[in-house]
Amino acid sequence: xxxxxxxxxxxxxxxxxxAKNTFVWLFQLSQKYxxxxxxxxxxxxxxxxxxxxxxxxxxxxxxxxxxxxxxRKIKELYGNKDSIGSAYxxxxxxxxxxxxxxxxxxxxxxxxxxxxxxxxxxxVPNHTGIDSPWIINHPDWFIQAKTNPKPDFxxxxxxxxxxxxxxxxxxxxxxxxxxxxxxxxxxxxxxxxIFYIYHGNDGTSMxxxxxxxxxxxxxxxxxxxxxxxxxVAGEFDIIRLDAAMTLTKQHFKRLWFPxxxxxxxxxxxENDNLNENEFxxxxxxxxxxxxxxxxxxxxxxxxxxxxxxxxxxxxxxxxLGMHSVYNSAFMNFLRTEENRNFKxxxxxxxxxxxxxxxxxxxxxxxxDEEPAINQFGKGDKYFGICTLLATMPGLPMFGHGQLEGxxxxxxxxxxxPQLNETPDENxxxxxxxxxxxxxxxxxxxxxxxxxxxxxxxxxxxxxxENVIAFFNQNNGIKxxxxxxxxxxxxxxxxxxxxxxxxxxxxxxxxxFTEDIIQNKTNSNVIQLxxxxxxxRVLTLYF
Numbered sequence: 001x002x003x004x005x006x007x008x009x010x011x012x013x014x015x016x017x018x019a020k021n022t023f024v025w026l027f028q029l030s031q032k033y034x035x036x037x038x039x040x041x042x043x044x045x046x047x048x049x050x051x052x053x054x055x056x057x058x059x060x061x062x063x064x065x066x067x068x069x070x071x072r073k074i075k076e077l078y079g080n081k082d083s084i085g086s087a088y089x090x091x092x093x094x095x096x097x098x099x100x101x102x103x104x105x106x107x108x109x110x111x112x113x114x115x116x117x118x119x120x121x122x123x124v125p126n127h128t129g130i131d132s133p134w135i136i137n138h139p140d141w142f143i144q145a146k147t148n149p150k151p152d153f154x155x156x157x158x159x160x161x162x163x164x165x166x167x168x169x170x171x172x173x174x175x176x177x178x179x180x181x182x183x184x185x186x187x188x189x190x191x192x193x194i195f196y197i198y199h200g201n202d203g204t205s206m207x208x209x210x211x212x213x214x215x216x217x218x219x220x221x222x223x224x225x226x227x228x229x230x231x232v233a234g235e236f237d238i239i240r241l242d243a244a245m246t247l248t249k250q251h252f253k254r255l256w257f258p259x260x261x262x263x264x265x266x267x268x269x270e271n272d273n274l275n276e277n278e279f280x281x282x283x284x285x286x287x288x289x290x291x292x293x294x295x296x297x298x299x300x301x302x303x304x305x306x307x308x309x310x311x312x313x314x315x316x317x318x319x320l321g322m323h324s325v326y327n328s329a330f331m332n333f334l335r336t337e338e339n340r341n342f343k344x345x346x347x348x349x350x351x352x353x354x355x356x357x358x359x360x361x362x363x364x365x366x367x368d369e370e371p372a373i374n375q376f377g378k379g380d381k382y383f384g385i386c387t388l389l390a391t392m393p394g395l396p397m398f399g400h401g402q403l404e405g406x407x408x409x410x411x412x413x414x415x416x417p418q419l420n421e422t423p424d425e426n427x428x429x430x431x432x433x434x435x436x437x438x439x440x441x442x443x444x445x446x447x448x449x450x451x452x453x454x455x456x457x458x459x460x461x462x463x464x465e466n467v468i469a470f471f472n473q474n475n476g477i478k479x480x481x482x483x484x485x486x487x488x489x490x491x492x493x494x495x496x497x498x499x500x501x502x503x504x505x506x507x508x509x510x511x512f513t514e515d516i517i518q519n520k521t522n523s524n525v526i527q528l529x530x531x532x533x534x535x536r537v538l539t540l541y542f
Contacts, residue, residue, distance in 0.1 A: 012303050014442040017058040018398040027416040039100030040108035048115035055439025060120040063087030066094045068129025070160035071210035087412040089129040089210040120238030125225050127200030127211040135212050136163045143198040143215045149268035155185040180206045217282040233299035244306035247287050288320045317359045327360035340465040357448035360394035372402045380533035384483045387535040390438035391481045393448035444477045458492040478540040484530035496524040511537035
């Protein structure tokens with residue numbers, strides 16, 4: 001067990017995470033510092049200290065594992081000669097030698113810890129690279145068909161296997177751009193028994209043609225993946241679990257072993273039916289519950305973050321006990337200004353268990369989404385929602401290039417950025433002025449024990465749902481945050497619950513300037529004027 005991680009877990013509650021596409025980041029750092037930076041231990045300490053100075057204390061490194069050579073070959077055959085293969089088509093859970101390997105990573109981690117940063121990585125449990133050692137040595141671990149699911153799937157494309165005894169060929173339509181087969185051909189040389197293995201797939205778009213789908217009905221697969229997660233947890237502080245919702249029993253069955261007459265399954269799986277009883281015999285427990293039991297016992301210092309969509313946030317928190325879970329409602333509802341829906345999500349969480357809010361990962365972008373600047377702009381709306389990000393319970397997560405105002409969405413196979421962008425110094429300056437002080441005091445906001453969602457009243461009874469307002473109290477500090485997520489100026493009032501105002505006087509100060517906003521006796525009503533997309537952070541003294 002990693003003894004360093006058993007000392008103090010308080011950092012988890014106050015974590016502020018930023019994602020970095022590792023190869024792209026090293027290229028950008030090479031340009032910034034005018035020298036070659038290709039290995040992790042070459043990252044300057046002052047760059048890590050700069051992140052810490054902006055209020056960041058966690059770094060998620062994307063794409064550090066050894067990538068599938070076949071993934072790179074597929075992309076080269078598409079004509080993309082600069083691709084390094086997908087970060088999510090993993091050959092093996094070894095730090096890429098292109099990044100300096102294990103020794104370089106360990107030196108970097110030590111440097112990052114000295115700078116006050118925790119280090120995270122991805123774990124991709126749903127699938128492996130199409131040519132991984134598991135696919136070569138344990139082809140039976142993957143979901144497969146004994147015969148070609150569709151006669152028009154053709155497999156005369158190049159062999160992608162680096163193992164001299166194995167043939168792996170994806171369907172020709174991927175190269176001609178006129179098809180997207182769910183399976184690839186697999187054969188051991190010298191044998192006639194060709195069979196077809198399914199690509200990784202979540203059923204929402206095209207199959208991931210450089211991956212192979214693991215079969216979680218097999219106990220040996222579940223055990224092998226759990227052991228891999230445990231091993232990775234011994235080296236990192238944080239693990240993001242890619243596409244975690246696909247491995248819940250509900251969705252794994254729906255996608256791969258549907259009921260007869262069901263819909264929304266992986267194409268060509270309509271005849272691979274299992275009734276509920278048989279499925280439960282073969283997959284008796286929720287996989288993530290088993291993982292959490294193992295990790296909590298052997299690596300209690302690790303923080304697991306589940307990428308879970310499809311309205312699965314509550315299930316992961318309440319039923320599985322997941323440490324942290326993506327909260328897509330934060331980005332989606334606030335971007336589209338569906339403010340009532342956003343607040344209803346918070347209310348639903350509170351109604352079940354207020355502490356559920358502590359487990360949400362709030363964000364304005366992820367590596368799979370458009371950059372935050374493209375979604376929210378660079379003005380008051382962007383900073384107002386950043387204020388919510390910094391002051392709501394849970395885990396705030398920033399995207400690669402978000403603080404600099406970069407507009408490019410980096411592909412998972414990028415070796416370098418495609419756009420020549422320079423940091424927006426005005427945006428960075430405003431971050432330092434308005435957001436960094438909040439992030440540096442996350443302990444005032446991060447816990448939900450005393451969190452109360454409040455109404456903004458434009459008249460005595462007229463609630464304006466466009467204002468997101470809440471009270472919280474942590475470490476003896478009482479705060480009130482209000483943000484107007486609309487283009488209209490609003491004047492109204494917020495009523496602090498009576499039980500919070502036990503003294504005769506309430507003093508309200510601006511969080512940043514310490515100016516007194518209100519100093520009244522026997523009044524728990526706060527009057528506020530909020531311009532379009534403006535926010536206020538207030539400190540309350542009773």
